[in-house]
Amino acid sequence: MKAEIMGIGTELLMGELTDTNSSWIASRLPALGIELQWVSIIGDDLPRLTEAFKQGMERSDIIFTTGGLGPTQDDLTREAIAAAFGETPIIQQEVVEDLERYFAARGGPMPQHNIKQANLIPSARFVPNRNGTAPGWWAERDGKIIICMPGPPGENQSMWEEQVEPQLAGLVEDEVTITRNIKTMGMSEGAVDEIVSEFFGVENPYLGIYSKADGIHLRVIARAKDTTTAHNMIAPVEKAIHERLGEYVWGYDDDTPEQAAGKSLMERGLSVAVMEMCTGGALANSITDNPNSVSYFKGGNVAYDGAALRSCGVPGEVMEKHGVVSQETANAMAEAVRRQLNADVGIAVTGVPGPGEFEGKPLGLAYICVSNGEKIREMEMRLPPRRVTIKRRVPNQALIELRRLVEETG
Structure with missing residues (x-):
């Protein structure tokens, strides 16, 4: 079954937003046995959208769309499908009432422009959206399917997981594709490639290697008649x-x-605290991206010079002897924040984020320490001299080292 994805919205073409929905959906299709062949971005232009749907139905079995389901005049996905199908949208009163209840629960009346979200053509049905006002569409014509989902990722992904994917699972019976993504950290892409080189070049199962912000990923893809095989x-x-x-x-x-x-951490009932010198709070931000972090994250300090580090309990003599950017200072930082916030484990990162050298040390140099008071894991990193890279990769490495220390010590 051939598929394509359309990201809809002029804001995507202008670079104001990044289309993360298409890659997210694309990663879910192989396991369903659906072969993705095209991904496109189309602006909020009714003739172009209509033509895109007509072309898509000629070359694809399924079209997935994201965006263009809002209440404003430039949200045109529904209108374009109606034009491509030659059908007239009709307002569904029960959906209008659902929208009115949605807004009433939030303390206000429904804006009249939202009524357009209740439009439906005869060849389509609504896909419920529990996280927003825009229901999706599932439209079918001449054996072809168009599935429309909202643009906000939170709405898009929940609609996919709760409504769309379960229905798609029954459509493809002749072949399934299963993937397994194995994530590593601590070796270069070339080194990993060399160690597993014998598995490359095989069509089924296929092995791919990818360099990511959280390490080197190895993705194994197998196609077979059933999931067990x-x-x-x-x-x-x-x-x-x-x-x-x-x-x-x-x-x-x-x-x-x-x-x-x-x-x-949760499996062992442990807590963690952090002290950051080169990542501007990115480490604490990553930790708290996990909703369960309230049960194990004690807090953190962000300090950008020696005086601030001293105020957080880092001994001045350590920094004077070794420098603010050093393994010794990272170790002292981890132990200081662990004691200060009464955590089981302390994590510290220090480094040179730029714009230039610091203490005669190069941009991109960083040190990590994870300490539980009895055992430590420490690491020196030499990263590309880009602030955004440092703020992504240092926290990822620190969290992986945290997991390794916790697993090692039981």
Whole structure:
């Protein structure tokens, strides 16, 4: 079954927003046995959108759209599908009433412009949206399907998981595609490639290697008649990867560093606190991206010079002897914040985020320490001299080191 994705909105074409929905949906299609062949971005222009839908129905079995379902004049996804199908939208009174209840629950009347979200053509049905005012559409014509979802990722993803994916699962019966994403940190892409090189170049199961902000990912993709056979094809490749790279593997599939670290902490009833010198609070922000972090995150300090670090309990003599950017200072920072906030584990990061050298040390140099008072994990990183890279990769590495220390100490 061939598919395409359309990201709809002039704001995407202007670079005002990034289309993250298309890549997210694309990652879910292989497991359903749906082959993605095209991804496009289309502005809020009715003739262009209409033509895009007509062309899409000629070349694809399913079209997924994101965006253009709002209440404003430039939200034109519904109108374009109606034009492509040659059908007239009709307001559905029960949906109008649902919208009125939605706004009443939030203390106000429904704006009249929202009525357009209750429009429906005969060849379509609504897809419920529990997180917003814009219901989706599921439209079918001549064996082709168009599935329309809202643009906000929170609405888009919940609609996909709760409504769209379960219905798609029954459409494809001849083949399934299963993926397994194995995530590593601590080795270069070239080194990982060399260790598992014998598995590359095989069509099924296919092995791909990708460099990400949280390490090197190895994705195994298998196609088979059923899920059991596909899983059995992946198993020996995954086993070999783990035997060779086990100490560097920190997660799988949708795992994130903050989720993996948080899970390890919660399983053991441990708490953590952080002190940051080069990441501007990015480490604390990553930790608190996990809703469960309230159960294990004590808090953190962000300090950008020696005086601030002293006020947080870091001994001045350590910084005077080794410098603010040093492994010794990172170690002292981790222990200081652990004691100060009465946490089981302290994490510290210090480094040179730019714009230039600091203490004669190069931009991109960073040090990490994770301490539980008895054992520490420490690391020096030398990163590309870009602030955004430092603020992404240092917190990811710190959280992976946190997980490793917690797992090692039980």
